[in-house]
Amino acid sequence: MLVSAGLAVGASIVVPLVMQRVVDGPVRHHDQNGLIWFGLAALALGALEAFMVFLRRWTQSYASLSMEADVRDDLYAHMQKLPLTFHDRWQSGQLLSRAITDIGSLRRFLSFGVIYLIVNVCQYIVVVVLLIRLYPPLGALVALSAVPLFLISRQFAKRFLRVSRQVQDAQGDLATYVEESAHGIRAVKAFGRRHHMFTRFTANADKVYQLAVQRARLDSRFAPLYELIPNLSLAVIIVVGAVAVVQHHMTLGQLVAFATLQMGLVWPVESLGWILASGQEAMTAADRIYDVFDTEPTVVDRPGAIDLRRDQLRGAVRFSDVRFSYPGSDTPVLSGIDLDIAPGETMALVGVTGSGKTTAVSLVPRLYDVTGGRITIDGHDVRDCTLDSLRRNVATAFEEPILFSMSVRENLALGRPDATDDDLAEALRVAQADFVYELPWGLDTRVGEQGLSLSGGQRQRLALARAVVSRPKVLVLDDPLSALDVNTEALVEEALERVLAGTTALLVVHRPSTVALADRVALLEDGRITAVGTHSELLATVPSYRAVLSAEADDRPDLLPEGKGVAAR
Known part of the structure; x- marks a missing residue:
């Protein structure tokens, strides 16, 4: 660019000097032959300048x-x-x-x-x-x-x-x-x-x-x-x-x-x-x-980070004295969580709004990093694992579903691009999201920005299906059924129970009925786990647990769960 620009300017500068020779030479002495040669020289310089300008602009635009x-x-x-x-x-x-x-x-x-x-x-x-x-x-x-x-x-x-x-x-x-x-x-x-x-x-x-x-x-x-x-x-x-x-x-x-x-x-x-x-x-x-x-990434792979291989994972998750505070805040959200989740077990996390449930489960796939303690999967600190392999094996479905302006198929396969139509169909069946086949172009229908062309329950079911289709070893569900009606919720829970049988799951519970999916329940209060047990055990022995569930249960008696293998009150 600089060379072509310099040559173009050089040609434009030489032209006035040629004009000086023309005026003081052929024009002054009425030399027609000399005038022709100087005219040709000026023409050549003009052509060179035009070509150099073209070359500069073409190169300039591309670069x-x-x-x-x-x-x-x-x-x-x-x-x-x-x-x-x-x-x-x-x-x-x-x-x-x-x-x-x-x-x-x-x-x-x-x-x-x-x-x-x-x-x-x-x-x-x-x-x-x-x-x-x-x-x-x-x-x-x-x-x-x-x-x-x-x-x-x-x-x-x-x-x-x-x-x-x-x-x-x-x-x-x-x-x-x-x-x-x-x-x-x-x-x-x-x-x-x-x-x-x-x-x-x-x-x-x-x-x-x-x-x-x-x-x-x-x-x-x-x-x-x-x-x-x-x-x-x-x-x-x-x-x-x-x-x-x-x-x-x-x-x-x-x-x-x-x-x-x-x-x-x-x-x-x-x-x-x-x-x-x-x-x-x-x-x-x-x-x-x-x-x-200039903002440095803080959640990154450590030197020597290992890849978690799906075929070698059992899915044992442990929180060891986990503490967390948001940057710039002196108030801890989590103040020392200790929790063991066995391979294939479903653990429900219960607590009042603002108790830190969503923050706690977000630490497993390292959406945030702990500020103290550690979280391990099969004994591996999640911070010592590569982010790609960790998030391939830990799938998350959020309470607020996030869909992208792409087809239903692309949204579902976001965490597993190689998923087949059979894999997608099974995930949709689990999430009771078969409605997608009734859309104008089925799986190839674009859902629009933020999925606003769908209802809240439909978006939530698609987000749940997306988490299920990736076949994770650890499944994090942040109250993914909150937007479903009672009948649809019951069908989803029934299908999820079969899916969760071989998957370690950490389930954030805002509705009492969702506790039915869990093998055990952990009560989170003021950033600490204060009680762990089955739903029936905590209901019988922990007043604060009853208090957390009571408001919803009083309004919706049909939502009171029986838990897995135990009777409700």
Whole structure:
């Protein structure tokens, strides 16, 4: 790019020198043959310049777009490595703004701004040297015009940098708001808050508008100065140069060459404002992108991490004095959990809302890392296992189902890409999700963004089927039946009981009926396991356990479980 740009500029600089020879030679002496040869030379230089410009732009577009794609790939890959604590803290719109808008700003500057900056500076220096050689007094005048340009650029860059960062941050906030409004459109319509949400949107959009106008005004205030200085210099050159020609200090050809070279500097000087503005945007964009890149992944493979092989796993899970606190919080969520889950056993985790149940089960597949103690699978600390092998053997179904804007088949096979149609059919049967075959294109039907084209119960059953189809050794279920009706829940529990027979399962319970799936129950209170036993044992001996289940049981007596092989009260 630099070579082709340099050759193009070089050809454009040589053309005025050819014009000088034409005026002082063939034109002055009425030499028609010489005029033809100089004309052909100028034509050749023009063709060379045009070809070099084409070559630079073609190379520039390919290289810059490839670079943009690589940076975006790296940014996305890095975001996938960052822990959930990062994503809990960051707005999705801000990440989207960095991955799309900021990388685009960076690409535009690195592909055009940098090239123009280097070439224009070199062109300015070369032309000024040539002008001084042609006529030193006027050449010195052109050189001195760089001083006010430098002072103007310094002031412009300082102010534009601050405003540019504000604009880009405001655009990220606006993107977040639009995304949240789109995802929550049902709630907005249900509560009749369309006008309220529109008012908030216009407030965010107006902030972006005001900042963008402020940036545009700043640009428009300085841009005329970049045009004024070279044009004033050109006016002085024409007047003083004409006098110099009359006084025989310059030839007419030198004046023509001088004026043409000076006019060639108008664009480099005028473009300086755009280059600086583009550079400031790129600086703030790079700074925002590095906000993400500079965040180090904390949940990573340790040196020498081992692969968990499915055929060698039994599925024994142990919590040993497990403690956990969220980053930046002094309040522990878990304060020393000790729990043993035998291979093939289903353990239910019961506790009041906010007791840490979801956090505890999230530590098994290392969605978070323990801050104290350890969790082992068959004696292997999960932190000593590779993340890929750990998450292949530990499947999770969340209370809030997450589906992607892809086909039902792709959503189900997310954790097991090699799953056959028979595998998917069996998982769908277990999750009572046979409704997918009634969709317009069956398994190939796209479920839409966040699966909003499906009901809450349907999304939850698909998420459960996705966890089942991966055939994990350890299955973590975070109350995956909460959105199901009683009849569907009973069918799912019956099918799950057969699936869980050979799988170690850790089950978060918010509904009493789900306890029926468990061999044993652990009661979590204030970040500690205070009781472990069968449902009947805890119901008979632990008042706090009865209290946790009582509210739901009083409202829904049909949900009282009998447990596995034991009678309910």
